[in-house]
Amino acid sequence: MAKIMNLDGTQQLDLTRGTVEQAYDRWAPVYDLVFGGVFAKGRQAAIAATNKIGGRVLEVGVGTGISLPLYAPNLRIFGTDISEAMLDKARRRVREQKLKNVEGLAVMDAEKLEFPDNSFDVVMAQYVVTAVPNPEKALDEFARVLRPGGELIILTRVSADTGMRRFIEQKLQPVVRPLGFRTAEFAWSRYAKWLAGAHGIELAERRLIPPLGHFSLVRFRKVDVAKAA
Numbered sequence: 522m523a524k525i526m527n528l529d530g531t532q533q534l535d536l537t538r539g540t541v542e543q544a545y546d547r548w549a550p551v552y553d554l555v556f557g558g559v560f561a562k563g564r565q566a567a568i569a570a571t572n573k574i575g576g577r578v579l580e581v582g583v584g585t586g587i588s589l590p591l592y593a594p595n596l597r598i599f600g601t602d603i604s605e606a607m608l609d610k611a612r613r614r615v616r617e618q619k620l621k622n623v624e625g626l627a628v629m630d631a632e633k634l635e636f637p638d639n640s641f642d643v644v645m646a647q648y649v650v651t652a653v654p655n656p657e658k659a660l661d662e663f664a665r666v667l668r669p670g671g672e673l674i675i676l677t678r679v680s681a682d683t684g685m686r687r688f689i690e691q692k693l694q695p696v697v698r699p700l701g702f703r704t705a706e707f708a709w710s711r712y713a714k715w716l717a718g719a720h721g722i723e724l725a726e727r728r729l730i731p732p733l734g735h736f737s738l739v740r741f742r743k744v745d746v747a748k749a750a
Contacts, residue, residue, distance in 0.1 A: 563736055563738060567588075567645060567676050582652070586626070595622070599623075599625050600625075603629075631649060631663075632653060636666045641671060668743065669743050670744075672743070709727075726739070
């Protein structure tokens with residue numbers, strides 16, 4: 522079972538890939554109904570940022586494909602997810618809506634992406650980072666497959682470092698973990714620490730996204746070393 526570090530430096534047992542896969546297989550039949558409206562504004566903001574960049578896009582955690590119709594038709598999209606049940610719904614959506622810009626959909630581990638380095642102009646991950654067993658490893662993979670000059674765009678929950686909200690998030694964690702979520706482990710300090718150690722990655726934007734201001738749209742840019750020299 523994977524281990525992570527708490528903010529206080531202690532270790533605790535965390536999600537496994539099997540736990541996440543099972544959780545999202547269970548969510549597949551009702552995911553759009555439960556989360557479609559709740560996360561609509563964040564989804565639209567992330568897709569708008571992606572459409573401005575263009576090119577080839579990898580959406581990690583594509584789920585039921587709810588975002589796929591929102592991409593500009595000139596983009597080329599490849600979607601991955603840990604859940605076959607989710608992808609079955611995504612494939613149906615692609616067929617029914619004749620989304621010709623979708624290159625492919627495949628079951629894939631976010632921590633072990635089966636693509637060469639520098640494969641995509643944009644890597645999109647919506648509400649994925651807080652659901653994988655080893656978030657920093659997944660972020661490293663996202664950066665690896667991103668082309669120089671491209672952007673990693675994530676929608677993510679940002680938890681509190683201190684205070685009452687932090688206390689509540691810690692109490693909720695045992696309840697939501699079986700559902701594939703984590704509430705108390707992802708303060709901005711954790712993302713900042715990853716960024717500080719990530720070679721050639723810079724922060725382009727961070728802004729709050731509804732609902733409740735507990736989520737953020739974050740854009741990381743992969744520096745084009747050749748142009749910067």
